[in-house]
Amino acid sequence: MKPLLTEKLLLYKVRVKKDPEAFAKLYDFYVAPIYRFVYLKLSNKEDAEDITSEVFIKTWNYLIKEEKEIGSLRKLLYTIARNKIIDVYRERATKMECPLDNVQHELYTDDFKKTIELNEEKNQLITVIKKMKHEYQEVIHLKYIEGLSATEIAAILDKNYTNVRVIIHRATKKLKELSNLT
Amino acid sequence: MSKKFADNLKQMRASKISGINPDSTWVARNRALLLSQISEPAKTAQNEPATEKSMFIENLSKAMQIFVSKKVLRFARASLTMFLAISVTVGGWTATVSAANSSLPGEALYNVKMASEGTELLVNKMLGTEEDKVTTILKHASNRVDEFQRSKSSEQANMAIQSLKKKIESTGESLEKAGQKSPEEAMAIAKVIEEKTEIILTSLATNKTEINETSTNVDTANRLVESHDALKAEVVIAENLIQATSIKAVEVLIQNVEQQKIGEEVITKEDVKQTIARKLDQLVSGMSKLDVEIGVVSSSTIQFDIASSTISTVLDTAVKENKTTEVSTSTTQVVTEAKTGTETVADAKAKVEVATQKVDEASKKAEVAVTEVGALIGQNNLSAALEKVKELGGVKQEATAIVLEATNAVSNAIDVQQKENVVIVPVQMTTVTTTLSQIISSTTNEILNSVVGNSTSTKTISTPSSTSAVVDKVGSR
Numbered sequence: 001m002k003p004l005l006t007e008k009l010l011l012y013k014v015r016v017k018k019d020p021e022a023f024a025k026l027y028d029f030y031v032a033p034i035y036r037f038v039y040l041k042l043s044n045k046e047d048a049e050d051i052t053s054e055v056f057i058k059t060w061n062y063l064i065k066e067e068k069e070i071g072s073l074r075k076l077l078y079t080i081a082r083n084k085i086i087d088v089y090r091e092r093a094t095k096m097e098c099p100l101d102n103v104q105h106e107l108y109t110d111d112f113k114k115t116i117e118l119n120e121e122k123n124q125l126i127t128v129i130k131k132m133k134h135e136y137q138e139v140i141h142l143k144y145i146e147g148l149s150a151t152e153i154a155a156i157l158d159k160n161y162t163n164v165r166v167i168i169h170r171a172t173k174k175l176k177e178l179s180n181l182t
Numbered sequence: 183m184s185k186k187f188a189d190n191l192k193q194m195r196a197s198k199i200s201g202i203n204p205d206s207t208w209v210a211r212n213r214a215l216l217l218s219q220i221s222e223p224a225k226t227a228q229n230e231p232a233t234e235k236s237m238f239i240e241n242l243s244k245a246m247q248i249f250v251s252k253k254v255l256r257f258a259r260a261s262l263t264m265f266l267a268i269s270v271t272v273g274g275w276t277a278t279v280s281a282a283n284s285s286l287p288g289e290a291l292y293n294v295k296m297a298s299e300g301t302e303l304l305v306n307k308m309l310g311t312e313e314d315k316v317t318t319i320l321k322h323a324s325n326r327v328d329e330f331q332r333s334k335s336s337e338q339a340n341m342a343i344q345s346l347k348k349k350i351e352s353t354g355e356s357l358e359k360a361g362q363k364s365p366e367e368a369m370a371i372a373k374v375i376e377e378k379t380e381i382i383l384t385s386l387a388t389n390k391t392e393i394n395e396t397s398t399n400v401d402t403a404n405r406l407v408e409s410h411d412a413l414k415a416e417v418v419i420a421e422n423l424i425q426a427t428s429i430k431a432v433e434v435l436i437q438n439v440e441q442q443k444i445g446e447e448v449i450t451k452e453d454v455k456q457t458i459a460r461k462l463d464q465l466v467s468g469m470s471k472l473d474v475e476i477g478v479v480s481s482s483t484i485q486f487d488i489a490s491s492t493i494s495t496v497l498d499t500a501v502k503e504n505k506t507t508e509v510s511t512s513t514t515q516v517v518t519e520a521k522t523g524t525e526t527v528a529d530a531k532a533k534v535e536v537a538t539q540k541v542d543e544a545s546k547k548a549e550v551a552v553t554e555v556g557a558l559i560g561q562n563n564l565s566a567a568l569e570k571v572k573e574l575g576g577v578k579q580e581a582t583a584i585v586l587e588a589t590n591a592v593s594n595a596i597d598v599q600q601k602e603n604v605v606i607v608p609v610q611m612t613t614v615t616t617t618l619s620q621i622i623s624s625t626t627n628e629i630l631n632s633v634v635g636n637s638t639s640t641k642t643i644s645t646p647s648s649t650s651a652v653v654d655k656v657g658s659r
Contacts, residue, residue, distance in 0.1 A: 071251075
């Protein structure tokens with residue numbers, strides 16, 4: 001994990017000196033987690049790439065223009081990513097003429113499974129995760145795939161620590177149930 | 183979660199398999215694109231000259247936000263405030279504190295004063311009794327009255343009054359809580375409240391501050407008038423609150439004495455009777471003041487009649503000497519504005535009449551109440567006596583509100599009329615001057631024509647020089 005102090009120094013350079021190189025270094029660190037997060041939600045490589053780019057552009061603009069306090073860069077990035085994903089879902093729901101909740105499920109096609117090239121077990125796991133509600137998917141992703149702590153997840157999702165612990169517990173339980181059924 | 187699941191999920195991140203992780207070529211390409219997109223705006227932003235001297239402070243503030251967590255900042259701020267407050271109390275910064283004692287709301291040292299009061303209250307809460315705490319709160323309430331009286335602006339006065347109200351409310355709450363705990367504590371607090379609130383009420387009523395804010399800007403001046411009217415209303419609310427809290431305290435005293443919950447060494451029945459009598463006196467004297475106030479307000483309405491009469495006389499004279507029924511545009515404007523002014527004046531006069539009646543009724547009720555309360559006290563029926571006092575308090579509150587409404591209506595009418603006079607006088611002067619000049623000039627021409635027509639010799643007839651004399655005469659009315 002990138003030392004927090006280095007990240008804060010880079011953030012300081014971006015906010016105060018508007019240093020693009022400092023932002024590029026932050027990009028290097030966060031591009032993969034954000035891409036994974038977006039990809040698992042949208043199930044489409046091109047869309048994931050586009051959205052990830054947009055997330056970083058928007059983050060840069062926010063950091064240099066907004067005077068508001070930035071508690072955590074990670075939180076900011078994930079928040080912008082989540083908002084962008086919701087916009088995409090809305091757009092697709094209109095095009096597909098299906099309810100918003102069904103969009104993700106519809107998008108998880110055989111092609112998606114092939115491109116992942118994971119072994120059968122991992123494939124099954126992803127299928128199961130995508131059957132869960134969004135809140136559970138997010139905590140499973142952030143906790144087990146990204147390896148974040150409950151405190152960090154709470155900051156990203158803007159919930160309190162205890163609440164997140166409860167959600168993690170319920171999500172994990174649900175994942176086990178669904179996995180046992182398949 | 184089973185280890186297998188957790189491992190499988192974790193491995194996805196580490197996996198070099200395409201799909202779930204971004205393509206490295208894309209990452210590099212995107213990075214270059216991102217840099218190209220953000221570099222230009224960054225250069226422009228960096229080249230902008232610093233327009234504020236506080237750039238350093240701004241950068242420092244941003245750095246603090248990034249490097250220090252919110253919790254730590256909050257804790258540091260709270261610790262610093264506590265440290266300052268303790269230093270002020272313990273460290274002996276007497277010069278600062280004594281300088282701060284005379285500060286007013288909004289001034290630099292006012293926060294030091296508040297911190298010092300806060301510390302004093304905290305110490306009393308921790309080491310003293312509830313009675314000590316209430317005594318301290320009322321002492322601070324007196325400070326607010328002092329600040330109100332020394333205020334230099336309506337904002338300062340308003341802040342002082344709001345703080346005073348909060349202090350009084352908190353003493354009321356303390357009294358209620360004490361009532362649920364022990365009669366002795368309730369009695370002690372009630373005594374303190376009754377004594378101190380009387381002094382506060384007297385101070386508030388006398389030497390009410392006159393805020394001398396003025397402005398040449400019409401909008402600002404209007405806002406000042408509104409804010410002064412609002413301030414007057416706030417003062418009345420504060421007085422009512424203090425009165426009500428004081429009465430509540432007396433109620434507690436009566437309850438405990440009648441139910442013999444406390445001994446005569448704490449307070450005697452005679453003391454309570456005298457307290458009730460004092461409350462009644464306060465109310466009656468308040469009624470007299472209202473009577474005087476409405477009298478003054480009523481007399482100020484006479485000037486409306488004088489002003490209106492002057493205006494119509496001037497206008498009449500202008501029209502008469504005009505010898506024309508034509509009404510100029512400027513005169514129409516004058517008449518319209520005079521009408522608006524008349525409506526405002528009529529409204530004010532009506533309100534003054536209502537207020538005068540109300541005050542008369544209230545005064546009569548006060549006279550009756552004095553007799554009844556006296557009789558009830560004589561019969562040792564203290565609760566009933568206090569009920570009568572409370573009733574009279576309600577009557578006085580109503581009358582005060584109506585008098586305040588009338589006072590505001592009159593001051594509004596005076597403002598409107600003053601504006602009107604400013605408009606009317608130059609307009610009518612212009613009207614008179616113009617039309618008289620026209621008349622004189624046309625009359626002179628007629629005379630000249632007739633003279634020239636009837637005679638072969640030309641004679642110069644001097645134009646009457648009385649135009650300005652007539653104008654002066656009209657204008658002086």
